Amino acid sequence: MFLSTSHNKIDLKCRVSIPATYRLFLEKSDEQLILFKSLQFKCIEGTSLSRMQRYINAIDELDAMSDDAFVLRMMMADSFETKFDASGRIVIPETLMNFAELSNKAVFMGIGESFYVWSPSEYEKQYKKSKQILEEKGPPKLILNKKTE
Amino acid sequence: MFLSTSHNKIDLKCRVSIPATYRLFLEKSDEQLILFKSLQFKCIEGTSLSRMQRYINAIDELDAMSDDAFVLRMMMADSFETKFDASGRIVIPETLMNFAELSNKAVFMGIGESFYVWSPSEYEKQYKKSKQILEEKGPPKLILNKKTE
């Protein structure tokens, strides 16, 4: 499970340490790490290859000319399979550095099956936004054991 | 898995470097590379021989006299089995160079089980279109209800 948040340094070679807990989770389940452009936010999203596989399979099930297929294919094209060096770091591809406007700090935010990588400023912005929504609307109504057919 | 995008040069002998990640994927799974004319776009499509086999099987399940079967057989006829030279390059057959209107640059776009090879201008067009769809319609439904069973 990808959980908790940590602020790590990006060095001149675009290397960052993946939080050890994330890395151990991937290693334990013998999974490759995939990084890609978030479709919703200005951040990188990280997840396991097998989870990404689900989206790849979906492409074949859609009408090849459909809008969803278009967007999913582009998502694959903007994805990178990465692996750790001996000390648990990955290199963030230049495309993704630019997309998420990263320079020398990355905020890792675990959200369960995947995690986000933000620039510190973008992270702050999102964090404040969620706090504000919470104040205005109160806590979300969560249905924990919803039936998933 | 064919993922990510890269812009490679086509030299005077019509040679291009296949992105190393694609090549390694094929070598690791001991697969031949097949190139053929895309049925949907003005680009070359590349995939593994075993996936091509699935297309062939699909034809057998169609009415042999149908238009679909006819078109698919034509596609087979324009397919090429290619192999790398010692430094990981392939030669793009002239038919395919013309079909995709390639000259001296090729954009490799990995979409999972296969990849596209575009001319830079055609790639741009495709890229912009998907971005526009994303803006107008938002991410595909299956991204939004990420089931975490």
Added chain:
DNA sequence: TTGACTCCCATAAAATCCCATGATATCCCT
């Protein structure tokens, strides 16, 4: 013998591996 194609070698730039270090965190022994 003239193209067209295939090997083979060369190279600059980039990616990756390898070793080192200070800072934490964890263990273990009394």
Added chain:
DNA sequence: AGGGATATCATGGGATTTTATGGGAGTCAA
């Protein structure tokens, strides 16, 4: 429970390998 010993983590930088690309020599066929 204290406190030193040990492991782990995040980070830095140099050495090595791989990648993408160019060009020439050999080969085969018509």
